[in-house]
Amino acid sequence: MKSSSPHGPSADPETRLLTDKLWDAVARADEYAATELVLGALDGGAPAESVLLDVIAAVQGRVGEEWAANRLSVAQEHAATAINERAVTALSLHDAARTEVTRGRLTVACADGEWHALPARLLAEVLKLRGWKVDYLGAQVPTPHLITHLHRSDADAVALSGSIATRLPTAHAAITACQAVGVPVLAGGAAFGADGRYARLLGANAWAPDARAAADRLAAGPLPRPRPDHQAIDDLPHLADQEYTIVARSRPALVRTVLAGLEEAVPEMRGYSDLQREHTAEDLAHIVDFLATALYLGDGELFVGFIGWTAGILAARGVPARSLSPALGILSDELKDFPRAVDFLARGTDAVSSFHRTTAGKNA
Secondary structure (H helix, E strand, C coil): CCCCCCCCCCCHHHHHHHHHHHHHHHHCCCCCHHHHHHHHHHHHHHHHHHHHHHHHHHHHHHHHHHHHCCCCCCCHHHHHHHHHHHHHHHHCHHHHCCCCCCCCEEEEECCCCCCCHHHHHHHHHHHHCCEEEEEEECCCCCCHHHHHEEEEECEEEEECCCCCHHHHHHHHHHHHHHHHCCCEEECCCCCHCCCHHHHHHHHCCCECCCCCHHHHHHHCCCCCCCCCCCCCHHHHHHHHHHHHHHHHHHHHHHHHHHHHHHHHHHHHHHHHCHHHHHHHHHHHHHHHHHHHHHHHHHHHHHHHHHHHHHHHHHHHHHCHHHHHHHHHHHHHCCCCCCCCHHHHHHHHHHHHHHHHHHHHHHHH
């Protein structure tokens, strides 16, 4: 598989070489070669934290980029992620990763519904290397289970990871619940925004852009103590209009309605195979999920950004971006009584048109 190098230009030559070799192993789905590379680097004296963050995390970032560009299938992306997870496990068992506990106790978890566990796992291992006792709970942790664990563990803080923005409503519930039992929350991951805006909006006690920054923040001193009377509605008073609740609850019906309407608006869809219809329904479900999340956060730019990203994903797969517009139009008709939703959908439609004009100009 041909690809550009997965590392940044600032990496030192040894790190660049190791990253390139690991990418080659992952691209070939060779887990034995991948783990041997990681263990060999540790045997050679490479710092475990650097291998985790400058090598494995860099390769995983490239995996996502290659999938988005349609150079990796979903199956290949899953296999590559699994290999990187095994590489992390191998590293964690190496003598170079064995450290004594010299700090307090932390819980690292993903929000309920968040299945991208590798960023949280990387953070957990970095925190262990820095002397913390870490309870790593993994992916998709239901909030009641998280709170039960906190009652039993006496954790100093929770590091909550989120990669997909549609999990932010459940992340908000987790943040509020943790704070209600007196445990502060550090939020991190792509879901919370590149600048942490959604972490702040949802009342997290701190935010970090990556695992190294999160470990630095936790080492710098205790997180601010939670407000005992904090309620989720305090962060998002616009939820009183019920638009989020109604759209989220209507998701299955909205997907069915839009799918049926598209067969009238886009005649070629009538000849779709069952698999093509299934993929279209999945895409529509994601659109409704992101619309609902944007309504929850009160941020139309989240939806517009997702639509622009989706247009790029479809274009990479040979599907015209303008095919999104009829779907957004049908959704707008169905939600005509919800002004915020209609506004977000109109802005999404404008984004599709802009994308189409830009790509048409490039192809002219």
